[in-house]
Amino acid sequence: MQSSYQTIAKGNYWLRNVRLETGFEYYNKDVIQTKTNLFCIEIEEGKIKSVKPNDPNSKAIDAKGKLMLPAFKDMHIHLDKTLYGLPCQALSPKRKSVKDMIAYEQEIIPELLKTSVERAEQLIDLLQNYGTHFVRTHFNIDPTSGLKSLENLEKALENKKDSFKAELVAFPQHGVYYTKSASLMEEVVKLESVSFIGGLDPLSIDGNIEKVMDFTVQLALDHHKGIDIHLHETGESGMKTINYLIDKAIENPELQGKTFVSHAFALAYLNTQEAEEIAERLAVAKVGIASSVPLRGKIMPIPALKKHGVNVLIGNDNVQDYWSTFGSGNMLQKANLIAELYGYESELELSRALGFATQNILPLNEKGEYQWPKSGDDANIVLVDASCSAEAVSRMSNVEALMNEGNLFWKN
Missing domain, CATH: 3.20.20.140 (Metal-dependent hydrolases)
Known part of the structure; x- marks a missing residue:
């Protein structure tokens, strides 16, 4: 992988201090904020085995409070x-x-x-x-x-x-x-x-x-x-x-x-x-x-x-x-561009725009109900320096770590 990354873990292990989205906060029926909390995540055989309440003192790998999102997919490239x-x-x-x-x-x-x-x-x-x-x-x-x-x-x-x-x-x-x-x-x-x-x-x-x-x-x-x-x-x-x-x-x-x-x-x-x-x-x-x-x-x-x-x-x-002078390779930038072009500006709309980078895998559904990650999901994730999906899209937040089929890589 790129020299700015290092291999952190493979196989079976735990992560602690992982930030996950848990629901929406509302004002007059409008979504105004995304609620999050810290959890422990168990990885086994390339899958997410379990999601548990956080134990900050465990010997698990420290995710440092970074937001966990589905890893991104680029569906047209050469x-x-x-x-x-x-x-x-x-x-x-x-x-x-x-x-x-x-x-x-x-x-x-x-x-x-x-x-x-x-x-x-x-x-x-x-x-x-x-x-x-x-x-x-x-x-x-x-x-x-x-x-x-x-x-x-x-x-x-x-x-x-x-x-x-x-x-x-x-x-x-x-x-x-x-x-x-x-x-x-x-x-x-x-x-x-x-x-x-x-x-x-x-x-x-x-x-x-x-x-x-x-x-x-x-x-x-x-x-x-x-x-x-x-x-x-x-x-x-x-x-x-x-x-x-x-x-x-x-x-x-x-x-x-x-x-x-x-x-x-x-x-x-x-x-x-x-x-x-x-x-x-x-x-x-x-x-x-x-x-x-x-x-x-x-x-x-x-x-x-x-x-x-x-x-x-x-x-x-x-x-x-x-063929093109442009093209950054950044799928969060694509999600950000779509949000800007089509006027997706609210907390809810920006959180939905993340789906263009993840190919429709989202932490919360439109009602704010928790749907990812769950036991049995593929362990393909990113850890992002953001408070929620809406911020990740609007600010094109930095990705700090990438996991592919349970193999975890972290930026130095």
């Missing part, structure tokens, strides 16, 4: 092709389209692959520094990379296995047919380590929505994988692709709950009624949206999606790479 660890490089004005970027990748990938293991590990370190223990990461499958991006990514993940986990998406970044990547996709989909089949702008890159989506859907069905496609296209083609995928999920129930559209920028251009209607369709088909949130002056209809029960995943996407 660990295999980061520039993190290299000199900062802003975007070039010469590369304006996705096809421009494909041509650029074809030039630089052979050189980047020489050090991609080390740079992936550095990016993982950065994510962990901000409390992320799990990611969904896309990796390039294209004639330039072959299977090398996957091989190097798997080496980096193996080196971080005690403190970090990932699910993998095979991503034809250069198009399925635009650069003849179909045969590579058919090869990689057979691998047990690959959980999802990706895709990219089927009309603007490959020239045919139906052909690309039918290929992707059939691969997923034949090999029992999920689907997570990148869709930057807006307007008619963007909406046609989203609706086509919804139809396929309705026709094939096996795809429901494990089919996602990443970015889905077309949704940001809809009026209120159109957004409500597509949100209903997405919810019925159990097709989720994976968003990196910002969109150059447009705002994604995340509240409408959530209202209708659409599974909305959040991720950093590009962290300081050649």
Whole structure:
């Protein structure tokens, strides 16, 4: 793990002086504050075994009154092709389209692959520094990379296995047919380590929505994988692709709950009624949206999606790479940005916004009833320098310790 962390404990042990949220305080039926108390937490075999009243004099590891929250998850990132660890490089004005970027990748990938293991590990370190223990990461499958991006990514993940986990998406970044990547996709989909089949702008890159989506859907069905496609296209083609995928999920129930559209920028251009209607369709088909949130002056209809029960995943996407100058790796920053964009300012609303960083695992439900952690929960936690979830989101509080499957790491 990152040099600023040290391994504190593995296996079976206790923590004392752990701050947990216990309920809300109300004034005229409005939540005005979050109540907390100190507890002892027992860890066993990667699980939370018990939550007990605090014993400040016990020989357990001292959590120093830090707030315990669920560890964070980044659900859309590219660990295999980061520039993190290299000199900062802003975007070039010469590369304006996705096809421009494909041509650029074809030039630089052979050189980047020489050090991609080390740079992936550095990016993982950065994510962990901000409390992320799990990611969904896309990796390039294209004639330039072959299977090398996957091989190097798997080496980096193996080196971080005690403190970090990932699910993998095979991503034809250069198009399925635009650069003849179909045969590579058919090869990689057979691998047990690959959980999802990706895709990219089927009309603007490959020239045919139906052909690309039918290929992707059939691969997923034949090999029992999920689907997570990148869709930057807006307007008619963007909406046609989203609706086509919804139809396929309705026709094939096996795809429901494990089919996602990443970015889905077309949704940001809809009026209120159109957004409500597509949100209903997405919810019925159990097709989720994976968003990196910002969109150059447009705002994604995340509240409408959530209202209708659409599974909305959040991720950093590009962290300081050649696709984007921005991207901090901080999921609390993403939750903070969402709160600011959509006006989530109250104690209750800010506490709910934490769910965008934890993928909906929250210490208290909307009624203020205790729901996490409980015996049997996975021991994936962070200890944060904050008084409550609302403060952690509003102030993007520092993460002091990270636990992955019961393995505890603490900043020096």
